[in-house]
Amino acid sequence: MNKKVMVAMSGGVDSSVAAVLLRDQGYDICGATLKLFSDEDVLTSCRTRTCCSLDDVEDARSVCYKLGIEHFVFNFKETFQDEVIRKFARSYEAGITPNPCIDCNRYIKFSKLIQRAILMEKDYIATGHYAQIGFDSVSGRYLLKKAVDLSKDQSYVLYVLNQHDLSRTLLPLGGMYKTDVRKIAEERNLINARKPDSQDICFVKDGDYAGFLENMMGVESKKGNFVDPEGNVIGEHKGIIHYTVGQRKGLGIALGKPAYVINKNKEFNTVKIGSEEDLYSNRLIASDLNMIALEKLTSPMKATVKTRYSQKETEAVLHPEGEDSIVVEFKDKQRAITPGQAVVFYDGDIVIGGGAIN
């Protein structure tokens, strides 16, 4: 009896090819596309480069039709609104910089979708993420590993997966190179073979997330002061939500040398501006942890660490701290460590775990 797999199909090339590969491997598959927000809310008159618009649903359906498999559309709008969009807004209000893609993985794809799949008696879900899942018989734990195509590796945004999620998930693209994925899509004549990779926040049109927060989410954005490291006022900012640590563009401030956001102070509604060197620090505290390769960190360990997506890893030592925190000490100072972003710990290709930066 073939294993049953529900493939999360965004309408893009990756998840479509994932479906093709699984079917070729003999799985009994069906496709599922998630409706995460109303198109009216996002205005997708032209073909956007987001991942879940109406056109994308059509593309997914078309691919499923071609493969001769069932296609479902699940409406997760409410959960998405609550767990992803609202949290996104609250984070910005609190002066930190969220990563909605990770929340979407945690609360939608690898939570709601798995539940639904189990309800429908599927054995697994599958996605088009570039990462690999393995099982370590020594520790008895499922492992998350980097993709073979390191330039496309997405293990960073999957660090939130728990053992149960991992045991129920297939990532057929983990061993593939992107160029080959496109090639397969071409060969199979998939409608989205040449569709551009998705990017930008999927629920925010034209990348204007600050406008989205103000207009759609009712987030207030009060003007305030830019201050230098000594506390002198050096200009006026448009509101704290417009900035993130390490940001250079859009400050409108000319100091004769590049100026960056060093941090944001919610209490005084100020944004501290400094030079590139002011951005570096050698430690951070991670909380809201999710450990994968081990149950819990009980003693210090060496690891390589990423403090943001598409950044190369750096050496560090992890120190357990209290119940649910880890202090990360870097060998070399790191640039623009940003509260709200994820920090992910690696041992070679293996994801040890990760957490949110405080």
Add this chain to the structure above:
RNA sequence: UAUCGUGUAGUCGAAUGGUACAGACAACAGACUUUGACUCUGUGUGUUGCGAGUUCAAAUCUUGCCACGAUAA
């Protein structure tokens, strides 16, 4: 009030009296990126504060006015 100094692109600032802006920063646009960012590449016609004068030629010299700054009483 007097004396001195300064006034060039959005900002800072180059430019032996020779037909205007090197550079930096900002801004804008692309590229990169399934978050926010960083990074990379590309993009600069403005009455050189206003007016008069000297000169073949003035941002540059002289001078009046204006603005700003400093010093002096």
